[in-house]
Amino acid sequence: MDDAKKGIITEQMKAVAKIENVDEEFIRKSVANGTIAIPNNVGRDVKPVGIGAGLRTKVNATIGTSTDINDIDMEVEKANIAMENGADTLMELSVGGDLDGIRRKILSITDLPVGSVPLYQASIECIREHGAAIYMEEDAVFKAIETQAKDGIDFMAIHCSVNKETLKRLKRQGREGGLVSRGGAFMSAWMVHNETENPLYKDYEYVLDIAKEYDFVISLANGMRAGAIADSTDRAQVQELIVLGELVDRARERGVQTIVEGPGHIPLKEISTNVMVQKKLCKNAPFYMLGPIVTDIAPAYDHIVSSIGAAQSASAGADFICYVTPAEHLALPGPEDVKTGLIASRIGAYVGDMSKGIHNGELDLVMANARKKLDWEGQYSASICPADARAIRDAKPPEDPDTCTMCGSYCAVKLVNEWLDDASKDVFD
Numbered sequence: 528m529d530d531a532k533k534g535i536i537t538e539q540m541k542a543v544a545k546i547e548n549v550d551e552e553f554i555r556k557s558v559a560n561g562t563i564a565i566p567n568n569v570g571r572d573v574k575p576v577g578i579g580a581g582l583r584t585k586v587n588a589t590i591g592t593s594t595d596i597n598d599i600d601m602e603v604e605k606a607n608i609a610m611e612n613g614a615d616t617l618m619e620l621s622v623g624g625d626l627d628g629i630r631r632k633i634l635s636i637t638d639l640p641v642g643s644v645p646l647y648q649a650s651i652e653c654i655r656e657h658g659a660a661i662y663m664e665e666d667a668v669f670k671a672i673e674t675q676a677k678d679g680i681d682f683m684a685i686h687c688s689v690n691k692e693t694l695k696r697l698k699r700q701g702r703e704g705g706l707v708s709r710g711g712a713f714m715s716a717w718m719v720h721n722e723t724e725n726p727l728y729k730d731y732e733y734v735l736d737i738a739k740e741y742d743f744v745i746s747l748a749n750g751m752r753a754g755a756i757a758d759s760t761d762r763a764q765v766q767e768l769i770v771l772g773e774l775v776d777r778a779r780e781r782g783v784q785t786i787v788e789g790p791g792h793i794p795l796k797e798i799s800t801n802v803m804v805q806k807k808l809c810k811n812a813p814f815y816m817l818g819p820i821v822t823d824i825a826p827a828y829d830h831i832v833s834s835i836g837a838a839q840s841a842s843a844g845a846d847f848i849c850y851v852t853p854a855e856h857l858a859l860p861g862p863e864d865v866k867t868g869l870i871a872s873r874i875g876a877y878v879g880d881m882s883k884g885i886h887n888g889e890l891d892l893v894m895a896n897a898r899k900k901l902d903w904e905g906q907y908s909a910s911i912c913p914a915d916a917r918a919i920r921d922a923k924p925p926e927d928p929d930t931c932t933m934c935g936s937y938c939a940v941k942l943v944n945e946w947l948d949d950a951s952k953d954v955f956d
Contacts, residue, residue, distance in 0.1 A: 529782040531559035539565050543577035553581065561775065562811045564784040566616065566640035566681035566744040573640050573681060577613050578786060579813040583885050584876040586613070587642070587815075587849045588869050591620035592629060593638055593859045599629055599650040605865045612869050612912070616682070618642040622651055622709075624795050631678055637876040642679035642746060645671035646727075650713040660713045661720035668726060669733055676741035683743055684788065685734060685816070686710045688770040689728040689750040694718060697763035704755025704823075705790070711750025730776060734943060735781045744784040747771050752791040759793040760801060764790060772808035784849060786813040792820045795839055802843040817845040820855075829855040830868045834875035841879020848872050870912055877911070901929045901940060 536555045538840045539716045544551040555887040557563035563579030588609035612678045621629045650660035751767040787809045819836035848882035852860040853869030899904030907913040930938040
């Protein structure tokens with residue numbers, strides 16, 4: 528951000544401009560203003576990824592162990608599957624096993640920007656040593672941030688905005704679905720038990736010092752996000768968003784890049800309003816939507832629910848989407864869940880980008896022309912997941928190699944190609 532403010536176009540800015548097919552000066556100005564962020568820790572060489580207004584909506588894949596399932600080989604497999612299937616970034620969110628070892632392993636196998644939530648590590652280490660996160664020393668979370676920054680984490684979800692005022696509003700209004708942010712729950716419990724302010728809010732300048740040194744992007748976490756449709760866009764969430772806007776201002780003054788995280792469970796009709804309010808209060812900071820989940824009643828199919836939410840969010844101006852897998856609300860995602868969730872969110876982001884003019888369906892036109900010509904290889908190459916498209920058709924081979932087994936001999940496209948589009952035939956002279 529400092530370079531951008533000085534008029535310097537860095538190699539990362541040049542690469543993002545080329546990837547996005549936009550002007551380098553547009554990227555520089557947007558980074559300087561804080562409306563585009565490029566996550567890249569000074570200690571890592573990663574693929575340049577621009578997140579923000581005027582760019583393709585990016586999709587993040589989360590991986591990480593739990594207290595019940597701690598298999599580092601599976602997490603490596605999940606990371607590889609995410610990379611193979613078009614993830615723009617990864618977030619390593621392990622809460623079980625060797626937290627430092629798992630994080631460092633994932634960082635070593637990927638050239639994608641990697642994110643984390645340092646409050647998890649600080650809380651879990653306190654639980655292991657003292658039995659509960661409420662006994663955590665204030666300095667522990669700052670140590671976790673610095674440790675993860677030294678390891679090379681490119682963006683961190685940091686729970687700075689859960690403060691006394693936000694908790695008062697949450698307590699006064701109540702909620703149908705309670706508080707579902709794990710980081711928000713850890714910090715809220717700590718504050719209530721210790722009867723003191725959130726250290727990440729109170730000593731936010733220290734957070735900025737570390738971010739400045741390692742040049743990681745602060746992903747301002749929304750600990751008050753709703754976990755039920757009935758709780759969406761409530762006073763606690765809006766109060767936290769006001770605080771987030773103030774924190775964005777302070778980060779920009781220090782030359783620290785930020786993105787702002789958005790609500791999780793939210794009905795379709797409120798998405799555009801949420802994006803508009805976030806962009807207004809946070810002065811067009813990149814908006815990171817978590818899902819979003821647009822109905823609560825579809826466990827096992829929440830990847831479809833969030834694909835709908837992603838499409839609406841991207842269309843309304845969200846810049847970054849965190850995928851949701853079929854395992855959401857039910858279990859730790861496995862490798863196949865990662866692939867399914869990632870493809871679903873990528874579809875939603877693509878649809879939203881077409882709506883807001885990031886692209887104009889050029890690839891859809893390629894697909895349409897390939898379908899008209901019964902060019903199956905062309906159809907595979909234009910699809911979001913070519914291998915899966917090919918596998919479905921190959922599993923049920925048609926008698927006529929030009930068609931598929933849906934219509935077989937009565938393929939409408941082939942009939943039209945043979946009769947209506949034959950230029951040698953005069954029609955209704």
